Amino acid sequence: MKYTQENNNIILTDIPDFNLAQTLECGQCFHFMRQDDPEKSGKDASEYTLAAYGRGLRVRQAGDTFTFFDTSLEDFEKVWIPYFDLERDYGRIKRFITERNPELEAIVERNAGIRLLNQEFFETLLSFIISQNNRIPQIKKVVADISSEWGRDAGNGMNAFPDADMLAEVSETDFREKKAGFRAAYLCDAVEKILSGEIREEDFEGLGLADCEKKLCTVKGVGPKVANCIMLFSLGKREAFPIDVWMKRVLEQVYFGGEAKAKTELAAFAREKYGEYGGYAQQYLFAYAREEL
DNA sequence: CTCCAGGGATCAG
DNA sequence: CTGATCCATGGA
DSSP, X not given: OEEEEETTEEEEEOOOSOOHHHHHHSSSOOSEEEOSOTTTSOTTEXXXXXXXXXXXXXXXXXXXXXXXXXXXXXXIIIIIHHHTTTTSXXXXXXHHHHHHOGGGHHHHHHTTTOOOOOOOHHHHHHHHHHTTTOOHHHHHHHHHHHHHHHSOEEXXXXXXXXXXXXXXXXXXXXXXXXXXXXXXXXXXXXHHHHHTTXXXXXXXXXXXXXXXXXXXXXXXXXXXXXXXXXXXXXXXXXXXXXXXXXXXXXXXXXXXXXXXXXXXXXXXXXXXXXXXXXXXXXHHHHHHHHHHO
């Protein structure tokens, strides 16, 4: 990885295993907008605006060159390198997965540029509550509308997702007006549990996966799938393995000849098969499933 | 019109 | 304990 500052931009090169569109469009994140025309851009070119850690970012990939517009060296190093997980060796991760599971070679290769973002806990908690029994474009719209209503201006046309205290007075009716639907009450409960200190991000640090999941499930609207998404995408628990309808489909197809299996059985199967790399395997499989099944 | 979405709460047995 | 039903909303 090499990066230099030119004008007010950071130019990033020599970063293997990184594709911007694959990373943002693989369902782990909802707070971004594509700015270029996907039909005109090639597979390795794209431009997005996104919001994270209170900042709006415009970022472009053109081949193997990445431009982070209007970004200081300090923000790049302290915010965006960790956010995009750029210091991690994904070549080693992919080798580990495919050497033990050759059936995943083509599936990993298809989206070989995915990186698992390190997202903020509170936004991830609410975003994946919103995601339950919902579709990605609708989830993105609700997240964007909540941010523009109650979040601060973050620059580059984006609003930051609001902090819990900024949502303290927001009612279930308010969330329903943002089209959160029946999840509105769950969002209120999550905000309350954060404000009361009943749920604190720091309390998850030393916890094992099972205890972590159990604690997250005390929030209304958080079950096994949502809890695993939160652990994987915002708590650094890379062995977490969320199973939704797509994961169920792809696992049944790849490993069980299309035979139906219970989600609990699939979870145990995945833990045995992928171990501490479960989260990575899951993301390659999810991207494949959404494209092909 | 029906069916379904990165599911979970609630209720019935 | 497992299984069925309901839940808002919008697009196919």
